[in-house]
Amino acid sequence: MVALPDIEPVSRESTAAVIARQLRDAIMTGALPPGTQLGETDLAARFQVSRGPLREAMQHLVSEGLLRSERHRGLFVIDLEPADVFDIYLARSAVERAALLCAFRGDREAVAAMLEQNVADMAAAADDPAALSEADLRFHEALINASGSKRLVRMARTLLIETRMCLTLLQSTYQGVEDRLEEHTRIIETLRSGDEETALHLLDAHMEDAISRLLPGRSLKGGAAAAE
Incomplete structure (x- = not known):
C-alpha cells in the first residue's frame, strides 16, 4: 500500500x-x-x-x-402527478419492508425504543400540522437508518423528500392525530414482540391507507397498473 x-x-x-x-x-x-x-x-x-x-x-x-x-x-x-404519488409509495413500501426485516434481525428493543421517541414527538406536535408531518417522516427515516444498510438509506433519501411533499395533502385527510399515532405504535409493538408477519402486514396497511387517502380508489396491491 x-x-x-x-x-x-x-x-x-x-x-x-x-x-x-x-x-x-x-x-x-x-x-x-x-x-x-x-x-x-x-x-x-x-x-x-x-x-x-x-x-x-x-x-x-x-x-x-x-x-x-x-x-x-x-x-x-417537480409536480407530483397521481402516478408519481403512487410510485413514491410503491417504492417506499419496498424499501421500508426491507428495513423492517433488517430491524427484526438486529436489536429489536433498541429500534423499538428509538421509534417510540418519534411517536412521542408526533403526539407532542398534534396541534402543529407541519411539525407533525416532520415527526412522522422522522419515524420512517429512523426505521430505514436502523437497517444499517447504506444503500437502503441512499435509496430512501429522495423518496422521503417527495413523501414530505405528499404529507401536506395527506395531513388534511386525518380527523385527528390518534389514527396516525396508533398506526405507528402498532408497528412498534409487533417489532418488540417479534411478530414479523404482523409487522409487515401493518406496514403494508400503513402505506395502503396513505394511498387510499391521497388517491381514492387506488391500491398498491394492484401494482403499477393501478396508477394508470
Missing part, C-alpha cells in the same frame, strides 16, 4: 452542497411549491454566490429527481 502523508478530513460543505441542501429543504417543506420556476439570477442574488456553484447545486437536484429541466424555459420544482 502506498504511504500517504497525514490528511485532515474535509468537514466543510462546498458552496454547491450548501445551496443544494437549502433548496432541497425548501422543496421538502413546501417553501418552493411544485411547479415553481427557479431563476438563476434571482437565486444567485439571494444566495450571494456566482452562477457556477448555483448551477452545480441545481444539477444535483435534477439528478435526484426534485427539479425538472424544460428546454428554453429553465428549471422547475
Whole structure:
C-alpha cells in the first residue's frame, strides 16, 4: 500500500452542497411549491454566490429527481402527478419492508425504543400540522437508518423528500392525530414482540391507507397498473 502523508478530513460543505441542501429543504417543506420556476439570477442574488456553484447545486437536484429541466424555459420544482404519488409509495413500501426485516434481525428493543421517541414527538406536535408531518417522516427515516444498510438509506433519501411533499395533502385527510399515532405504535409493538408477519402486514396497511387517502380508489396491491 502506498504511504500517504497525514490528511485532515474535509468537514466543510462546498458552496454547491450548501445551496443544494437549502433548496432541497425548501422543496421538502413546501417553501418552493411544485411547479415553481427557479431563476438563476434571482437565486444567485439571494444566495450571494456566482452562477457556477448555483448551477452545480441545481444539477444535483435534477439528478435526484426534485427539479425538472424544460428546454428554453429553465428549471422547475417537480409536480407530483397521481402516478408519481403512487410510485413514491410503491417504492417506499419496498424499501421500508426491507428495513423492517433488517430491524427484526438486529436489536429489536433498541429500534423499538428509538421509534417510540418519534411517536412521542408526533403526539407532542398534534396541534402543529407541519411539525407533525416532520415527526412522522422522522419515524420512517429512523426505521430505514436502523437497517444499517447504506444503500437502503441512499435509496430512501429522495423518496422521503417527495413523501414530505405528499404529507401536506395527506395531513388534511386525518380527523385527528390518534389514527396516525396508533398506526405507528402498532408497528412498534409487533417489532418488540417479534411478530414479523404482523409487522409487515401493518406496514403494508400503513402505506395502503396513505394511498387510499391521497388517491381514492387506488391500491398498491394492484401494482403499477393501478396508477394508470
